[in-house]
Amino acid sequence: MTEPTTPLEVAPPTALVDGRPLAAPVDATVAEGLELRARSQWSYARRRFLRHRLAMIGLVGLIIIFGAGALAKYVAPYTFDQIDLTNVLHGPTTVGHHYFGTDEIGRDYLSRVIYGIKTSEQVGLVVAVVSTIFGLFVGAIAGYYRGWVDNVIMRITDLVLTLPVLVVLLTVAALLGRSGNEWTIVAIIAAFYWTPIARIVRGVFLSLREKEYVEAAKAVGAGDMRIMFRHMLPNTLGPIVVNGTLAVADAIILEAFLSFLGFGIADPTPSLGKLVAGGQQFPQKWWLTVLPGLVLVIIVICVNFVGDGLRDALDPQQRRVRA
Amino acid sequence: MLTYIARRILYSIPVLLATSFLSFTFITKSSDPLANLRANPRTNNPAILHHLAHVYHLDQSLPVRYWYWLQDVFVHKLGQSLLTSQPIWPDISVAIEHTLQIVLLAQVIALILGVAVGIYSAIRQYSIFDYTMTSVSFLGYAMPTFWLALILQIIFVDIYLKWHVRIFYTSGLNSGVTSSTWSIDRLQHIALPVITLTVVSFALYSRYMRATMLDVINSDYVRTARAKGLPERLVIFRHVVRNALIPIVTVSALQFGALLGGAIVTESIFTLDGMGYFFITRLQTNDVYSVMAYVMIVAITVIMFNLLADILYGFLDPRIRYD
Numbered sequence: 001m002t003e004p005t006t007p008l009e010v011a012p013p014t015a016l017v018d019g020r021p022l023a024a025p026v027d028a029t030v031a032e033g034l035e036l037r038a039r040s041q042w043s044y045a046r047r048r049f050l051r052h053r054l055a056m057i058g059l060v061g062l063i064i065i066f067g068a069g070a071l072a073k074y075v076a077p078y079t080f081d082q083i084d085l086t087n088v089l090h091g092p093t094t095v096g097h098h099y100f101g102t103d104e105i106g107r108d109y110l111s112r113v114i115y116g117i118k119t120s121e122q123v124g125l126v127v128a129v130v131s132t133i134f135g136l137f138v139g140a141i142a143g144y145y146r147g148w149v150d151n152v153i154m155r156i157t158d159l160v161l162t163l164p165v166l167v168v169l170l171t172v173a174a175l176l177g178r179s180g181n182e183w184t185i186v187a188i189i190a191a192f193y194w195t196p197i198a199r200i201v202r203g204v205f206l207s208l209r210e211k212e213y214v215e216a217a218k219a220v221g222a223g224d225m226r227i228m229f230r231h232m233l234p235n236t237l238g239p240i241v242v243n244g245t246l247a248v249a250d251a252i253i254l255e256a257f258l259s260f261l262g263f264g265i266a267d268p269t270p271s272l273g274k275l276v277a278g279g280q281q282f283p284q285k286w287w288l289t290v291l292p293g294l295v296l297v298i299i300v301i302c303v304n305f306v307g308d309g310l311r312d313a314l315d316p317q318q319r320r321v322r323a
Numbered sequence: 324m325l326t327y328i329a330r331r332i333l334y335s336i337p338v339l340l341a342t343s344f345l346s347f348t349f350i351t352k353s354s355d356p357l358a359n360l361r362a363n364p365r366t367n368n369p370a371i372l373h374h375l376a377h378v379y380h381l382d383q384s385l386p387v388r389y390w391y392w393l394q395d396v397f398v399h400k401l402g403q404s405l406l407t408s409q410p411i412w413p414d415i416s417v418a419i420e421h422t423l424q425i426v427l428l429a430q431v432i433a434l435i436l437g438v439a440v441g442i443y444s445a446i447r448q449y450s451i452f453d454y455t456m457t458s459v460s461f462l463g464y465a466m467p468t469f470w471l472a473l474i475l476q477i478i479f480v481d482i483y484l485k486w487h488v489r490i491f492y493t494s495g496l497n498s499g500v501t502s503s504t505w506s507i508d509r510l511q512h513i514a515l516p517v518i519t520l521t522v523v524s525f526a527l528y529s530r531y532m533r534a535t536m537l538d539v540i541n542s543d544y545v546r547t548a549r550a551k552g553l554p555e556r557l558v559i560f561r562h563v564v565r566n567a568l569i570p571i572v573t574v575s576a577l578q579f580g581a582l583l584g585g586a587i588v589t590e591s592i593f594t595l596d597g598m599g600y601f602f603i604t605r606l607q608t609n610d611v612y613s614v615m616a617y618v619m620i621v622a623i624t625v626i627m628f629n630l631l632a633d634i635l636y637g638f639l640d641p642r643i644r645y646d
Contacts, residue, residue: 162342162622164584167602171346171614174606175353253467257588260469261603276470280592283473283480290477293470300465 048313055309061302065295069117076111080270083107089285101287103278112270113292119271120252120299123186127251131190132244135197140228140236142198143205150202157195166257168192173263182265189254197243204236238314242307249303256296272296328634335626339619346618347389354609357381379405392612401616406608411616415601419620421496422590422597424504425513426582429520434575437525441532442564445540456529463526468585472519472592479515491515494594516589523585524578531574535567569639576632580625 039047049055068075077097084106092101100109142150160168172188208214209232217227256273258264265271272292279288357375360366376382380391395402400412444453476493483489491514492498498508539545540563548558587599594600598617605613 158338159342159345162338162625163618164580164621164625166584166587167618167621170587170602170606171350171618175350175609249465256467257469260467261588261591263606273467273469276473280473283477284484286477289470289473293467293473296467296470297462297465300467301461304461304465 045313049309052309052312054305055312058302058305058309061298062306065117065299065302066121068114069121072111072114072118076108076114078108078111080112080115081107081268082111089282091285092287092291100291101285103288104282109275109287109291112275113272113295116270116272116275116292117295117299119182119265119269120255120296123182123189123255123271124248124252126186127190127193128244128247130186131194131247132197132240134190135194136201136233136240138194139198139201140205140233143202144209144224144228144232146206153198153202157199160192160195165192165254169254169258170261170263173258182269185255185258185264189251193247193251193254197240197247200239200243201236204239205232208232208235238311241314242311245303245307245310249300249307252296252299252303324634324637327637328630331630331633335630339622339626342622343393343615343619344389347392347615348385350611350614350618351385351388354611358609392615395612396616396619401619402612404605404610404613406610406613411613415598415613415616415620418596418598418601420504421595422583422586422599425516425589425595425597426520426579426586428513429517429524430575430579430582432517433521433524433528434571436521437528438532438568438571440525440529442536442559442567444529444533445536445567446559448537453533460526460530463522464530466522468519468523469588469592471522472515472589475515475519476592496595512593513595516586516593516595519589520582520585524575524582527574527578528571532567532571535570536563539563539567569636572635572639573632576628576635579628580621583621583624 084102086106087096087098087102088106089104090098090102090106092099096108098108098110100113103109103112138153142153169188169192172191173185176184176188205228213231214227217231222231252272255264255271256276259271259273260277262277264273272295275292276289276296279285279290279292282288355361357372360372360375366372373382380388383391392402399410401410401415403410440456444450444456447453479491479493483493489511492512493515496509496512498512503509545558545562548562549555553562583598586597587602589595590597590599591603598620602614602617605617
C-alpha cells in the first residue's frame, strides 16, 4: 500500500453560503482571466480515484479478467467440457492453444479456468450486491429506529460472530447444498454476509441521526423514509461502497473454499476452487493447481486495490488501517 | 474487574445455549441419521428403525431431543456418534491436541515475526524494506490458504522425488507408529501446515503493527520524549512499542477463530488428524452429533478468546475501565 500520490487538494466546504451549497454549479468566478470551476464532492472523489495508481491497475486487471469470464463463450478457445483423450495432462503449450495445458481427460485448462472465472465473478458480484442492499436496509432501520429492531439484529450478528464464517458456511452448505446449485451457494453466502455490512451501516446511522441536518429535515416535516434514504444515505455511501467492493473478493474466496472442500458448486460447472481441488490429485502436474489459484489471487489483489482506491477517494479522513 | 469477568462469563452462557440450539435445530432437521440404515436392504426394517429411533430419541420433539443431547454433552462428555455408536470424546480430544499444537505454533511465530517486521517497517517508513514487506503482506492477504498449502506440498513432493531429500513431510502426523509431541519427526510433519497458517496471520499482524506504530509515533507524548532528549532507541522501545502492542493483543485473540477455520483446509490437505479434519470427515458422512461437538468446541474457544482479549486489554491499558 503506497500513500496516496494525489497532490494536495482542498475539498469543497460542505457548509451552506447564503442558503446555497457551494458545491452546486455556481457560475464560474472569473477574475483576471483566472477561471475557477466549482467541483462537486463527487467530481473530487472521481479525480482522486482516477489518480490512484494502484486502483487503476486493479480496475484494468478486473476488467480484463471479469471481461474474459463474462464473454467466456467467445474468449475461451474450447468449451469447458470438450474431452480429448489423445492429449491428456499436457503442460502449458502454444500448440493447439493449450496455454494452460490440459487436465486428466484432455480438457483444455485455459477454457476451464475462464469458465471458472465466470462462475466466481457471478457468485462474487451477486453476493456483494444482494448482501450490501439487504445489510444497508437492515442496518439503516436498526440505526435509525434503535429499539427492539436494533437489539434483535445485534444479537443475530453476535451469534453469527461466535463461529468462524467457514465453519458456519461449511455446515450449512454440507447439509443444504449438496446438490451444489450455483445459486444455492450464492444464497448461503449472502445469508451470512449481510451481517457485517448491517453493523457498519448501523454504526454510521447511529451517529448521523444526531446531526443537525436530520433535525432540520424533521422540523420541515420530512418522513422517516425520506430522511433515511434521501438525506442520510448519501452520507454513508463511502464506507458502503468500499465494503461492497471488498465483499466481492470475500465472496469469491468463500465460494472457492467451499468448492475446494467439496461442498460448493457441483459438477459439471467449473469453479476456480474446484479446479484447484482437482489439481490436488496430480502434484507433479503443477499447472493444474498453480494456475487457477493464481487467477484467484490476482482477482483478490485487484479487488483490494480498487477498494483501497475507493476508500481514499470517498472517505479521505478515514484512517488507512485494514483490519 | 472480577465482577466484569463474572458478568461476561454469565452473558456468554445464553449466547452458547442459543448458538447450540440453533445449530442443533438446523443440523438435525436437515439430515437423517438413519439414512444409511434405510439405504441398506438388510437393515431397512420398520421394527429396527423404529427401535433405533426410540433408543436415540429421534421420535421425540426437537426441544426434547435437544435436552437429551445437552445432558449427554455434560454427563457423557459430548455423547456418542449416532453413526458409529462410539463415544465422541476420545476421537475429538486427540484431534484437539494436534490442532492446538499447529495453531499455537503458527500463532506464536506469526506474532513474533509480524510484530518485529511491523516495528521495523514503521521506523523505516517508505524504505525498500517497508515496500517489500507491504507487498508480501498484500500477497499473504490475497492468497487462499488452500492454494498456499498445495503449492508448498507440490514443492516438497518435487524436492523429494528429484533429490530424495526429506526436508518436510507432506502428509500425516508421524512416519512410524507414533511419535511424541515435540520429536523431530513430528516437527517435520507439521512444519508445512504451520508455515501455511503462519503466512496468513503474519500478513495481518505486520500490517496492523505498522499502522498502530505510525499512529503512536506521531502522538504528542512521543514528541515530548524526543524533546527531552531521550535516545531514539528508548523512545521507540519504551514509549512507542509498548502502546502499539495493545491493539495487537485484541487482533491476535480474534484471529484465533480464523486460524481454526484455516486449520480445516490445511489439515484436510496435509491429512492431519486434527479438529478440522475431524469436522470435514464427519460432515461428509453426516455424523450429526460429532459435527455438533466440533461446533460447540469452536464456539466456546472463540468466546473464551474474545473474553481473554477484553480482559488483557483492560490490563494493558489502564485508560480502559470496566464498570
